[in-house]
């Protein structure tokens with residue numbers, strides 16, 4: 587894969603103009619911002635997962651930030667009193683190591699060395715169809731979070747509008763993102779193939795791939811946090827087990843995360859224009875009902891039924 591300029595789409599890859607005029611390149615059936623293609627290449631070329639690595643995979647806007655906090659908290663058994671998000675992987679923006687609780691800035695880009703015995707948490711939006719070989723090259727564990735496509739789309743729409751409004755651009759019409767989303771031409775899309783890639787693996791190898799929906803986690807966080815801890819090999823134990831779980835869930839709630847100073851005052855270093863606070867909006871299930879027309883809902887439901895073929899993750903199809 588030859589990539590010359592990470593910000594240029596003048597490459598040999600097929601390209602499409604997505605909603606809002608964003609130009610995306612296609613690679614192995616998925617659509618990427620040119621700079622994420624470069625990051626993906628670096629991951630594929632250089633990242634060799636260690637057996638202890640924990641990789642959080644997700645389509646954008648499906649609960650990544652929430653799961654990052656939960657994974658950190660479960661693995662380190664620490665409540666996140668001073669949440670600090672560190673994105674040291676400027677060079678590999680699609681597979682960033684997330685450190686919560688450490689110093690914010692100036693960590694050099696690096697993958698942990700082979701001598702590291704503690705688990706490292708990585709987060710990626712790269713689809714299984716592209717990252718699978720890398721993930722399967724070690725005993726690392728993979729957590730995938732999926733979210734209802736309509737809420738995902740609305741979250742993405744708000745997010746992109748909030749970024750670009752910072753640059754004084756008009757909010758983009760909802761119709762345009764609905765069309766691009768259904769066609770698959772959004773960043774890291776098609777959404778449907780993204781979800782199905784990881785979901786299939788989780789059915790075949792549940793000991794390696796943990797699949798959860800945002801909605802399941804919302805409806806019963808304590809149960810699923812316990813399942814997550816068991817999957818990671820660090821189950822909650824002891825008489826105060828329920829209190830421990832409760833504390834993890836509380837410290838990772840959107841309400842708690844929103845209160846941290848860093849999440850109000852900093853921008854995500856690898857995305858320069860993105861303030862952390864744009865990662866925390868409502869965090870509600872079903873928010874799409876406040877925005878999408880019946881026709882839009884039918885359009886998205888129809889493609890979801892067609893693509894998911896009987897896999898009914900949200901009891902809707």
Ligand SMILES: Nc1ncnc2c1ncn2[C@@H]1O[C@H](COP(=O)(O)OS(=O)(=O)O)[C@@H](OP(=O)(O)O)[C@H]1O
Nearest residue numbers: 646647648649650651652741839840866867868869
């Ligand atoms: N702790 C917690 N609990 C529940 N929900 C949360 C939490 N943190 C973030 N959010 C909501 O997740 C949406 C952002 O998704 P991601 O974190 O996947 O975004 S990103 O891909 O990392 O940019 C976005 O959803 P919407 O509110 O629907 O836009 C966030 O508000």
